[in-house]
Amino acid sequence: MRDPGLTAVGTWSGGVFMHFGEDIGDERLQRVLRPGDGIDTVVTADVYGTGDADRLLGRALEGVPREDYCAVGIVGHDFYSGARSGAKGYARFTDPSLRGPDEYAGYLRMATEKSLERVGIDQFDVLLLHNPDKIGYSHPKVWEGMAALRDAGLTRLTGVAPGPANGFTLDLISCFERYAELIDWAMIILNPLEPWPGELCLPAAERHDINVMARVVDYGGVFWGDMGPGHEFLGRDHRSFRPAGWVDEALGKVERMRPIGERHGLTPLQLACQWDLAHPAVRSVVPTLLQERSTPERPAKSVEEQRAELAALPADIRLTAEEVDEIRGIGDNANCMALKGAAPDHEGPAMPDRWEIDPELAETAARWEIDPARDLAPA
DSSP: OOOOOSBEEETTGGGSSSOSSOOOOHHHHHHHHSSBTTBOEEEEETTGGGGHHHHHHHHHHTTSOGGGOEEEEEEOBOTTTSOOOGGGOSOBTTOTTTOOGGGHHHHHHHHHHHHHHHHTOSOEEEEEEESOOHHHHHOHHHHHHHHHHHHTTSEEEEEEEOOSSSBOHHHHHHHHHHHGGGOSEEEEEOBTTBOTTGGGGHHHHHHTTOEEEEEOTTTTTGGGTOOOTTOOOOTTOGGGGSOTTHHHHHHHHHHHHHHHHHHTTOOHHHHHHHHHHTSTTEEEEEOOOOOOOOOSSSOOOOHHHHHHHHHTOOSSOOOOHHHHHHHHHHHOOTTOSOOBEEOTTOOSSOOSSEEOOOHHHHHHHHHTTOOHHHHTSOO
16 A cells, blocks of 8 residues: 555546547557556546446556555546536535435445446545535535545545635645544645635645645646647647636746746746645645647647656656745635635535535634635635
């Protein structure tokens, strides 16, 4: 058994289960996911492909000794008894229309056992709670259920994986404070072009000795260097829903960062990883491997080349504190969007992804010197 390594790959890569770039097909994704050649940590979420991502990872792991890799599982969206709601996906298992608090532990055990069976292993090294709602972050029955999974030997370590959208800042910090003894790892969105709001959570993670795995380090593929001005996305590519012009704006900022990376012998993607890892709480990075459309004018790297580039990431932190600050200044995205979770600009009843800041979370904000109106509201 292993703890997560410096670099990791996830089953959402390669466009097979998530619509990012070209679909590379099952066999290539299996080879990309197979531990070895410098990357020994693999991450899967049971809801991807409604279990098919787990199965594909299981095929990728065939013949690899269990002690040679770290397996990270993620559960929390109920595709067993819940109905899919279009682009919103499946409801969280804590949805009151599906079950009450006394059934949370039973669901978590069932979902974890089924995920392990599909992957073909007996235990996860780390199991994360996927994209919790307000109940998931705060209800003791949820975290009693997570503790029971650890006690039963279904996972060595437990934690939480907010998102996939940006936000949940105060909810995550409050969760750290309540359940720190059960949160070994947390997965958040963080990269030099999205320092906000992820950085706001890091002091609490560090204080509570919680390791952070950074996701979306590639910023939608921009740091891989395969996207040019006016980049056109394939029909169902999720990135096409971002605001117009985001690629061109990001490319300009990457060019301003490039000399810093070159001073240290780092590619733009490696620079993004090193910037994340320069934060003491961040211990692992898991960018998405994306197969962009290749043209004669702009040939794109293969996902295999991207994996090799990630595997070659230097383990020693090469950036100075001044360079970390400089990069943050270039990529500053503060207040650029409406955040999910507890938000100062939400009024009315709680929604599955958004709710008001209650008095308890307001106290959490004050303890961590976060001013919601200043730090969590869109401009």
